[in-house]
Structure formats: C-alpha cells, structure tokens
Amino acid sequence: MTELLTLSGVHTHIGRYHILQGVDAVVPQGQTTMLLGRNGAGKTTTLRTIMGLWPASSGTITLAGRRIDAMATPDIARLGVGYVPETMAVFSDLTVKENLVLAARGGPPDGERLQWIFGFFPALRKFWLSRAGALSGGQKQMLSIARAIVEPRQLLLIDEPTKGLAPAIVGALIDCFAELKRSGATILLVEQNFHAAREIGDRVLVMDNGRIVHRGDMAELTDDVALQERLLGLSLESHQ
CATH class of the missing domain: 3.40.50.300 (P-loop containing nucleotide triphosphate hydrolases)
Structure with a gap:
C-alpha cells in the first residue's frame, strides 16, 4: 500500500x-x-x-x-490536487462550459473526458451554455464535481x-x-x-x-x- x-x-x-x-x-x-x-x-x-x-x-x-x-x-x-467544497463553489456568472474550461489547467477540456462526465451528469450537457447561477442545487453540485475531475488529478x-x-x-x-x-x-x-x-x-x-x-x-x-x-x-x- x-x-x-x-x-x-x-x-x-x-x-x-x-x-x-x-x-x-x-x-x-x-x-x-x-x-x-x-x-x-x-x-x-x-x-x-x-x-x-x-x-x-x-x-x-x-x-x-x-x-x-x-x-x-x-x-x-x-x-x-482537486477540491470540492461543501458550498458547491462555482462561478455563477459564467456558463457551465466556461466553468469547466477554467478548471482545465492543461488547456481546453478533452472531448472524450467531457463525454465521460456527461455520462454521469447529463444535465451539464443540457445546460452547457447556461449560467451556472441558474442551475439547481443538485446541478451546481454536479458542476462542482465536474470541475474537479475535468482532467485527471x-x-x-x-x-x-x-x-x-x-x-x-x-x-x-x-x-x-x-x-x-x-x-x-x-x-x-x-x-x-x-x-x-x-x-x-x-x-x-x-x-x-x-x-x-x-x-x-x-x-x-x-x-x-x-x-x-x-x-x-x-x-x-x-x-x-
């Protein structure tokens, strides 16, 4: 171990x-x-x-x-090191897409990785161009976790x-x-x-x-x- x-x-x-x-x-x-x-x-x-x-x-x-x-x-x-606080910290004035682009330190998010994330959280695909602040609590939590895993950590x-x-x-x-x-x-x-x-x-x-x-x-x-x-x-x- x-x-x-x-x-x-x-x-x-x-x-x-x-x-x-x-x-x-x-x-x-x-x-x-x-x-x-x-x-x-x-x-x-x-x-x-x-x-x-x-x-x-x-x-x-x-x-x-x-x-x-x-x-x-x-x-x-x-x-x-990726961190997901219990406060569901997302950038409310940015879109779902913009939140994930900012979280991908290595450049634009990998398309295959995004499809993998959408498989768990299809709402993020649906609201891809929507402001994060307009999402429900559960959807914001999905986005917060997606930000942490948008690239391998x-x-x-x-x-x-x-x-x-x-x-x-x-x-x-x-x-x-x-x-x-x-x-x-x-x-x-x-x-x-x-x-x-x-x-x-x-x-x-x-x-x-x-x-x-x-x-x-x-x-x-x-x-x-x-x-x-x-x-x-x-x-x-x-x-x-």
Missing part, C-alpha cells in the same frame, strides 16, 4: 479555536478513503488544511513525499457531495466515484450519507474532537454495528 498523502501531528487554529489537535492520517494511493465523524469533529477543517486554505499551526503534510503544509493553495492545486478532496441531494442524483454521484476509483484515482471524501460511504469507501478514518480515533477498512466498520455506534453515535443502517 503506497502512501500518497500523509498528515503527521497536524494542528490547526482558527482564531482562538484549536480545531485540529494532532491529526495523524494516511491516504493510500489509488483508494477512496472516507473521513467520517460527528458534526464539528474537524472533517472540513482537515480538508481545508490539506488544501492550504487554513494553514496548519504545526505538524507536517506530505503529498507523494513532498511537504505541502507551507505551500499556498494555488501551488497545491498545481500539484494535481493526483488527489481529490471532496466535502459532503451528497448533502441535500435527491436520491437519483446521489446514485449518479456514487456511480461517478466508483468509476473514478476503478480508474485508479485517489480520493479523500467527507460524507454523511453512510450508504454512499459503504458503497465507495476502501478505507475509513473516523474523527472526534479534532483527532483521528479510528482507522481501518471500510468493510470492517460496515460489518460492526457496535463499533459504528461507539465511534459515530449511531449505526450506518439507521443513517441513510
């Missing part, structure tokens, strides 16, 4: 609040690692710290053996992609992530929909109070209701 991303003793302060309190985590290359935990555990802060949006107060973050904890966000992105950081979405759209997202996983992509994914987590997760990290309190195979957590209730306060079956 090759380690692509490693966090060692990472602390993050936001103002006077000490959010991450010594995070130690490994994200294996070519696998989907789920980052689970109760609300307020520090999951979003972890992703934002990796991406350089909130600087780590101490500790180290390495990507493919290279330290990135002191790097600026644009430089981290240039290393091939070394690492994808994805924060609660299924939050508030209709079941049909959730199903399309699960299919998309499963295909990304089959293609060898490395994903660190925060998710509250445990059906989705169970379907696409290879590994799992569970956070509590700014620390990783459990690490292991997703299948192990899926099969152990007592462990689920101890770590998450509920069983996966009761939280679909």
